[in-house]
Amino acid sequence: MAVSVDTVYQRVLAILNKEQRGYLTPQEFNLFANQAQMDIFEQYFYDINQFSRLPGNSTEYSDMLDVLNEKISAFEAEGAVTGGITLPADLYRLGSVKVSYVDPITAVSKIAEAERVTKNEYLYITLSPLAAPTVSRPIYTRDESQLKVYGGGQLTTGVTCNYIKTPTTVEWNYTMVLGTAQYNASTSTNFPLHQAEEQELIEKILEMSGMLLKDPSIYQYANAEETERIQQEKA
DSSP, X not given: OOBOHHHHHHHHHHHHHHTTOOOOOHHHHHHHHHHHHHHHHHHHHHHHHHHTTSOOOSSGGGOHHHHHHHHHHTTEEEEEOBTTTBOOTTEEEEXXXXXXXXXXXTOOEEEEEEEXXXXXXXXXXHHOTTTOOBTTBXXXXXXXXXXXXXXXXXXXXXXXXXXXXXXXXXXXXEEEETTEEEEOGGGOBOBOSOGGGHHHHHHHHHHHHHHHTTOHHHHHHHHHHHHHHHHHHHO
């Protein structure tokens, strides 16, 4: 489930206003909200790398790898590689590249996973008749946002990929009513992150707010809350 952008904004404002520490405009909040979201999202992959080196916990719900994979699962997607070259516009991390083809012997539609190779490896592979790629044993090279998929020649159709998509841009939008900004749910965009990330989002936005407002007490408060939350998670 997503995290309500309005809930996060209102909680941030409530903490800032508690001791008249200042005000965070919707534009400032949106900027900080998206930065906080990407910080949390990118941390998933660093944490997976770290936790994968440790033995799994016997308790299913406390196994951090399972928790992280559950959070990332909301961003898993499958899309077409247009012309066999162009990757989906919202791609964050590429997973597997697949080629659809018809078996020339059985006339049955099949899917083969392409193997990624470097450009140097591609040159050596194509020089060897036995190692040359086919539609049933395709390969691909990658250059920034584009692929080149080979299987008996460069393939331009029937190429798809599994990937992790970039989180959608968060926005707290509003309409002006009697000079006051009123939340407009129909034009706003919630955080696509797991609902468990609500507290961390608030903490990170508060930290950035403290720097903007030049109030170290806000940063210190958010940092203390974050430290306490992390200790509870590790307990």
